[in-house]
Every structure is written in structure tokens, then in C-alpha cells.
Amino acid sequence: MKKFFGSILIGLFFAAASPAQTSQTSNPGQSTAQAQNQMPQIQVRVNLVNVLFTVVNKKNELVPNLTKDDFTVYEDGKPQKILFFGHDTSLPLRIGVLIDTSNSIRLRLKFEQEAAIDFLDDIVRPDTDEAFVVGFDAEPVMIQNYTDDLDKLSQAIRSLRAGGGTGLYDAIYYACKEKMIYNPAPQPYLRRVLIVVSDGQDNFSEHSREEAVSMAQKAEATIYAISTNWTGIDTRGDKVLEQLAKETGGQMFQPREASDLAVDYKRIAKELRSQYNLAYVSTNTAHDGTFRKITIKADKKDLRVQAKPGYFAPSE
Numbered sequence: 001m002k003k004f005f006g007s008i009l010i011g012l013f014f015a016a017a018s019p020a021q022t023s024q025t026s027n028p029g030q031s032t033a034q035a036q037n038q039m040p041q042i043q044v045r046v047n048l049v050n051v052l053f054t055v056v057n058k059k060n061e062l063v064p065n066l067t068k069d070d071f072t073v074y075e076d077g078k079p080q081k082i083l084f085f086g087h088d089t090s091l092p093l094r095i096g097v098l099i100d101t102s103n104s105i106r107l108r109l110k111f112e113q114e115a116a117i118d119f120l121d122d123i124v125r126p127d128t129d130e131a132f133v134v135g136f137d138a139e140p141v142m143i144q145n146y147t148d149d150l151d152k153l154s155q156a157i158r159s160l161r162a163g164g165g166t167g168l169y170d171a172i173y174y175a176c177k178e179k180m181i182y183n184p185a186p187q188p189y190l191r192r193v194l195i196v197v198s199d200g201q202d203n204f205s206e207h208s209r210e211e212a213v214s215m216a217q218k219a220e221a222t223i224y225a226i227s228t229n230w231t232g233i234d235t236r237g238d239k240v241l242e243q244l245a246k247e248t249g250g251q252m253f254q255p256r257e258a259s260d261l262a263v264d265y266k267r268i269a270k271e272l273r274s275q276y277n278l279a280y281v282s283t284n285t286a287h288d289g290t291f292r293k294i295t296i297k298a299d300k301k302d303l304r305v306q307a308k309p310g311y312f313a314p315s316e
Contacts, residue, residue: 047282047314049075050084052191052222052275053249053296053307062274063303071305074295075282084279091191093123093272094146095131096175096221097153099160100198102137105228106162111258112197112228117154119195119265123272124148132179133157136171137164138204146179165204169212172196172223172244173205176212180219192221193272196244199228200237209240213247217291218312224268225252232256249308282313289315 051073055063068085097116101109120131126148133144133156144156172194180192194216202209216223225241234254242252251271253264284292293310 047284047287048083048279049080049282049292049294049311050189050277050279051294051296051307052277053305054271054275055298056304056306058302062271064274066276066298066300068278070299071278072297072299073278073280074297075280075284076293077295078283080280080283082278082280084277086277088275088277089273090128091189091277093125093129093131094180094190094192095120095123095129096134096179096192096194097131097157098134098136098140098171098175098194098196098198099157100137100166100168100196100228101135101160101162102164102166102199103162104166104199104201105197108228108230109160109162112226112261113157113160115261115265116157116195116197118262119269120153121150122266123269124150124153132175134171134175135160136167137162139167140171140174166198166202167204167206168196168198168200168202168240169205169207169209172212173207173215176215176219176221180216180221191272191275192219193250194221194223194248195268196223196225196241197228198225198237198241200225200235200240202237202240209244213244216244216248217308217310220308220311221248222250222308223248224250226261226264227252227254229254230256247309249306251306284313287314287316289313 055066057063068082073080073082099112099116123129124131130146130148131153132142132146133153134140135143143159144152147153175194223244225245227238227241229235229238238254245252255261255264282292290313291310292313294307296305296307298305
């Protein structure tokens with residue numbers, strides 16, 4: 001989801017003067033069009049909020065072919081008027097792949113590397129999408145900066161080695177702050193995604209989970225978390241990953257065996273190409289930097305909307 005803090009220019013155009021009135025202006029030779037072009041303009045700052053979201057049914061299947069009339073949008077409980085709506089499958093992607101290289105995932109690292117490479121091979125379109133790779137144990141390390149070169153991305157992922165503690169929150173905070181915040185907002189809009197592969201057991205971060213989530217929300221980054229816990233028993237780390245995904249409009253996946261991981265990556269790729277997009281001008285005109293809660297309700301029964309829960313308003 002993204003927010004545009006755009007400016008709308010409103011021209012103040014007056015009724016065209018009669019020939020007699022025109023002749024009394026300070027510049028009699030000036031045309032009506034020239035006079036209108038010099039009319040004063042007022043710049044009005046509005047919050048144009050753009051939301052990317054996914055819709056699934058009871059079977060967790062993606063639901064296509066819905067229209068604007070199938071949804072109602074609320075901001076902090078107040079209804080908003082949908083101005084734009086679409087089902088855009090071609091928006092450019094900016095993908096951050098964050099791979100936990102701590103000791104706890106050593107035995108599974110090789111397969112996870114190959115699965116991540118296959119995912120990027122499927123999803124990255126040359127000259128349109130770009131991805132970067134961060135490995136993290138006690139601290140995040142940029143292994144490969146933004147590129148659409150799949151060979152460079154593959155080499156970067158294969159170069160990762162396991163060892164050390166886990167600084168999950170620091171890695172998310174770093175990736176979002178340094179690589180996913182754009183000011184001014186990019187045109188066309190870039191869909192920003194973090195793929196986080198970890199057990200969720202943070203034991204080394206300087207930043208808190210709340211700070212990591214807040215930075216992801218400010219960067220408009222959606223987190224898709226893949227748990228490296230294959231025991232079949234939910235852990236505290238799984239709950240952390242689930243919360244990170246939920247609070248940014250993404251999903252958490254829990255593969256129980258190697259083949260499941262490839263399936264999960266394919267699901268993420270399909271979802272990124274199946275999202276809806278809507279925009280509205282917020283009825284709250286305050287520029288106070290506060291977090292605004294967004295709720296999108298599907299009017300049809302048995303449908304569930306997956307979207308980021310809100311955005312930060314602009315500040316003066």
C-alpha cells in the first residue's frame with residue numbers, strides 16, 4: 001500500500017471580460033488566454049492514499065474479476081470515497097530478499113538458497129523489476145544491491161554462509177529504511193516487497209519488533225515471511241513472523257518439508273501478480289504524522305481482504 005501526499009492545483013478562472021472591460025486592463029494587447037494563464041493559483045495539499053490488496057475466498061484461493069462496487073473502505077472507522085480502482089498485474093516490483101544466516105538454520109540453508117533463487121528467476125522481469133539480497137545473523141549485510149541481473153542475485157544468495165546470532169528486526173529496519181523509502185513517491189508506483197526467511201527467534205537486534213514494523217509501514221513494504229521451523233510445532237518465532245506479515249499486509253508461510261517451500265514461493269509470486277489497487281482522498285486533512293487505520297470490507301460474503309492495516313499521515 002502506498003500513500004501519495006500530492007498537491008492539487010486549483011486555478012481561479014473568472015468570467016471572460018467584455019471587449020470594453022478588456023480594453024481597460026493594464027495591458028490592452030494581452031490575449032484572454034494569456035490573462036487566464038496569469039491568474040493566481042492555489043495549491044491545496046491532500047492525502048491521496050493508494051492501497052494494494054489481495055482477496056481470497058474460504059479456500060484461501062485468489063479471487064479475480066471484482067469491481068469497485070464490491071468494496072467499502074474506512075479510515076479510522078469513517079467511510080471513504082474510492083476514486084480509483086484497478087486490477088494492475090504489471091506494476092514494477094522492488095524486492096528485498098532477507099535470509100537468516102544464523103547458526104539455527106545452518107542445516108537448511110542450502111535448500112533455502114536454491115528456493116529463493118528459483119523464486120527470483122520466476123518473478124523478476126528484466127528492465128522492469130529489481131531485487132536486492134541481505135544476509136543477516138547478528139547484523140544485516142548487503143550482499144547484492146538492487147539489480148535485475150539474475151546471475152548476480154543467484155551468486156549473492158549462494159555466497160551466504162551460516163553463523164552467529166539472529167538480528168531479525170535490525171535486518172528489516174535496515175532494508176526498509178535504506179532501500180525501500182522513496183521521497184518523493186516514485187512514478188509509476190513501485191510495489192515494494194520483503195521476503196524474509198528466518199526462524200523468527202531474534203536475539204541480537206538493537207531495534208524492537210515495533211520499530212521494525214513501523215519502518216516497514218513507512219516504507220510501504222509488504223512482508224512475506226517464510227518460517228525455517230520445520231518441526232510442525234508452532235514456536236514463538238513463528239508467531240513473530242506471522243505478526244510481521246499481518247501488520248504489513250503480507251502472509252507467513254510454514255513449510256513442513258522441502259517441497260512445501262517451492263510451493264510457497266510460487267504462491268507469493270502469483271499473489272504479487274493478482275493484487276487489486278484502489279485510491280481515495282482521505283477525509284482527514286490534518287498533516288500530523290499519525291498512523292491512520294484502514295479497513296477494506298468486501299461486500300460479498302465469504303471473501304477476505306488481505307491488506308496493510310494503515311499508513312502514516314504526512315507531517316508538516
